[in-house]
Amino acid sequence: xxxxASRLNYIKTSPIRRIASLLDEVRRRxxxxxxxxxxxxxxxxxxxIDYLVxxxxxxxxxxxxxxxxxxxxxLRELISNDLKENYGIExxxxxxxxxxxxxxxxxxxxxSSIIEKGDEVIIMDPTYLGYSEAIKLLxxxxxxxxxxxxDGYQPNLEDLKHIISPVTKAFILLSPDNPTGRIIKEExxxxxxxxxxxxxFWIIYDAAYKYITYDAxxxxxDKYSGARERTITINTFSKEAxxxxxRLGYSTGxxxxIDAMEKIKQYVSLAPDxxxxxxxxxxxQDGIKEKYxxxxxxxxxxxxxxxxxxxxxxxxxxxxxxxxEGAFYFFVxxxxxxxxxxRDDEEFANRLLYRKNVIVIPGSHxxxxxxxxxxxxxxSESEERIIEGLRRIGAFVFxxxx
Amino acid sequence: xxxxASRLNYIKTSPIRRIASLLDEVRRRxxxxxxxxxxxxxxxxxxxIDYLVxxxxxxxxxxxxxxxxxxxxxLRELISNDLKENYGIExxxxxxxxxxxxxxxxxxxxxSSIIEKGDEVIIMDPTYLGYSEAIKLLxxxxxxxxxxxxDGYQPNLEDLKHIISPVTKAFILLSPDNPTGRIIKEExxxxxxxxxxxxxFWIIYDAAYKYITYDAxxxxxDKYSGARERTITINTFSKEAxxxxxRLGYSTGxxxxIDAMEKIKQYVSLAPDxxxxxxxxxxxQDGIKEKYxxxxxxxxxxxxxxxxxxxxxxxxxxxxxxxxEGAFYFFVxxxxxxxxxxRDDEEFANRLLYRKNVIVIPGSHxxxxxxxxxxxxxxSESEERIIEGLRRIGAFVFxxxx
Numbered sequence: 001x002x003x004x005a006s007r008l009n010y011i012k013t014s015p016i017r018r019i020a021s022l023l024d025e026v027r028r029r030x031x032x033x034x035x036x037x038x039x040x041x042x043x044x045x046x047x048x049i050d051y052l053v054x055x056x057x058x059x060x061x062x063x064x065x066x067x068x069x070x071x072x073x074x075l076r077e078l079i080s081n082d083l084k085e086n087y088g089i090e091x092x093x094x095x096x097x098x099x100x101x102x103x104x105x106x107x108x109x110x111x112s113s114i115i116e117k118g119d120e121v122i123i124m125d126p127t128y129l130g131y132s133e134a135i136k137l138l139x140x141x142x143x144x145x146x147x148x149x150x151d152g153y154q155p156n157l158e159d160l161k162h163i164i165s166p167v168t169k170a171f172i173l174l175s176p177d178n179p180t181g182r183i184i185k186e187e188x189x190x191x192x193x194x195x196x197x198x199x200x201f202w203i204i205y206d207a208a209y210k211y212i213t214y215d216a217x218x219x220x221x222d223k224y225s226g227a228r229e230r231t232i233t234i235n236t237f238s239k240e241a242x243x244x245x246x247r248l249g250y251s252t253g254x255x256x257x258i259d260a261m262e263k264i265k266q267y268v269s270l271a272p273d274x275x276x277x278x279x280x281x282x283x284x285q286d287g288i289k290e291k292y293x294x295x296x297x298x299x300x301x302x303x304x305x306x307x308x309x310x311x312x313x314x315x316x317x318x319x320x321x322x323x324x325e326g327a328f329y330f331f332v333x334x335x336x337x338x339x340x341x342x343r344d345d346e347e348f349a350n351r352l353l354y355r356k357n358v359i360v361i362p363g364s365h366x367x368x369x370x371x372x373x374x375x376x377x378x379x380s381e382s383e384e385r386i387i388e389g390l391r392r393i394g395a396f397v398f399x400x401x402x
Numbered sequence: 403x404x405x406x407a408s409r410l411n412y413i414k415t416s417p418i419r420r421i422a423s424l425l426d427e428v429r430r431r432x433x434x435x436x437x438x439x440x441x442x443x444x445x446x447x448x449x450x451i452d453y454l455v456x457x458x459x460x461x462x463x464x465x466x467x468x469x470x471x472x473x474x475x476x477l478r479e480l481i482s483n484d485l486k487e488n489y490g491i492e493x494x495x496x497x498x499x500x501x502x503x504x505x506x507x508x509x510x511x512x513x514s515s516i517i518e519k520g521d522e523v524i525i526m527d528p529t530y531l532g533y534s535e536a537i538k539l540l541x542x543x544x545x546x547x548x549x550x551x552x553d554g555y556q557p558n559l560e561d562l563k564h565i566i567s568p569v570t571k572a573f574i575l576l577s578p579d580n581p582t583g584r585i586i587k588e589e590x591x592x593x594x595x596x597x598x599x600x601x602x603f604w605i606i607y608d609a610a611y612k613y614i615t616y617d618a619x620x621x622x623x624d625k626y627s628g629a630r631e632r633t634i635t636i637n638t639f640s641k642e643a644x645x646x647x648x649r650l651g652y653s654t655g656x657x658x659x660i661d662a663m664e665k666i667k668q669y670v671s672l673a674p675d676x677x678x679x680x681x682x683x684x685x686x687q688d689g690i691k692e693k694y695x696x697x698x699x700x701x702x703x704x705x706x707x708x709x710x711x712x713x714x715x716x717x718x719x720x721x722x723x724x725x726x727e728g729a730f731y732f733f734v735x736x737x738x739x740x741x742x743x744x745r746d747d748e749e750f751a752n753r754l755l756y757r758k759n760v761i762v763i764p765g766s767h768x769x770x771x772x773x774x775x776x777x778x779x780x781x782s783e784s785e786e787r788i789i790e791g792l793r794r795i796g797a798f799v800f801x802x803x804x
Contacts (some may be wrong), residue, residue, distance in 0.1 A: 001631045014668045043462045053455050060445045064647040065411050104672035134669040200404050229403045245466040245676030265538040270506040273675050274647030333529045
């Protein structure tokens, strides 16, 4: 066999993806309780499925045909109107919006459009693990600022200032956050934008969970003075429309960047999924999106969040965590228990799965600062199964620390 | 605005993608006859759509949920069985097959897995224009061997031998071919495999049109002695199942390469479209695939091919072309007319669209050897409209060469 490319050595396999594959294989073992990947367990709005079924039946060829690389113009127009009406931000549907294969492709195309070998991209630690690997795949360098449970997982502007260098090319901001559920403070956003202007770097704002907020209001980065021309916002339909299987999202930004992302996308994936885009046309009509989020998604997840919070307090009283203001996850510092058990977070997660059929994600996968933590999503299982899962975790820890 | 990445300067925008976007925008101007992009105009098998509708209605969440990065295990098993039964080639469904976002992502991931900066990849000239741009995007170097209408667009082994160098990393073979419709001769495949073994390079075999053959039998590259361990085969469902909008395909190869492609895919697009994969499960059941290809696709396209061939002879008697043995396209040398018109192929295509509402693709987009040619697909329009389109082209040429 001829040799493979060295870029493969820069990156590591996503543990969450490994779990997704595992779940594919063992889907029928229903006694596995997953607090692992952030897959919504709610069905998408029924109206969307009905609309899509109708399109598939009555306009088959158009619905399963190719579309342009930036996606259906009708969908981009609906998105543009939605952003204007809900956030007061204007993006031209033909030149400043591109439909992508989920948020993941948005990140990849945005980074591909801006970074060169050796350029530095600043991310938080812990953070979504896809960022560092995408940066390294493109031969960029990853710089990190730590965020800690004591600060409510809020980053510190001083840490950011100290890490900025002449080769800083971008900062990636995720809010609401994965893995911590933290919503970024407005003060940090203002400071970040000022630093980006002064040091001429990009802000990649990952708004994957923008609609999934419980208490706090999530700031919309592009609205801050000076941000618009240097912000690329990454969105996905996987979370807000509970449609991850369609692999669709959208990115907004200055025309030049959307042009660049389109140019690269031609040779990465050609065009986005047309079928799912037709389904999403309905998401933006008849108030379906607002109703679905307000009446179903937020109340359901909020209840599960509150439940999981009280269960963590009950079964893991010496763990430290922050009640998430948004997104899907608890990030729990279990140092106390790991010390008693003489295990690290990876061993903890492996044994928990093996012994109790419960999936959690080891915190160290999200960065060095995430060591001795576990991430648990509260959206993939019902309340009943969240109760059962935490009971199992409690029993697991108890059996070790007796 | 901060600066963008230099990789954007290496690549050019695909003219076919520009046309796809244009078509999105003007879809209602039904008087445009498109011999442009190779989009099937046949509907997919009805059974597939029925099956998908049933899945969407009765098993919504699983159907629109995430799947593992390599795709649904059930689909990979069906593909594995299909390859074994139809071609006698064995690929292990769990380790040697990956579902991709169409053939485009297959090519991108395969190249990403094997080439380094400065590595050379040999392609034909003319050929599918995505190859050169994907190679350049990854900082590889493109080398070309010419193929000519006089040789029936068959490449020459001597040309290949002369261009191989110590940094040759791969050869991309597309058969049946785009833009020429040529099916590769077995003799060339044998010689290619021997050269790949002797010089230790990869063969990327793009089998996008493998089932779309009219007269000749398409050789299956992996079956030749020595090829299996150095061949990555790229497949797409866009052409054979008439489902381009789902953006799905699959690649096969040695375990190490499929592992590598999966690793990179995690950070490029996370996972393939789940919904479309469920639809495709049905494609491989109840003999639907064989029946669809044998009873509908091949006869329909063959009739259109024969029709277009006779119309080219009638309306462009001084053009030179080869009746395609497979795929979707005529590649037509119109040097005679361009000389009389004092135009190049790009100007010809632009004016033809402007004056006669007919889309053809300029041959020079497929490589220097493609100059003075046009590519016309015969699968996107009905026979009636093929007749009308060629009539318009004839009138257009006549008006200039009077």
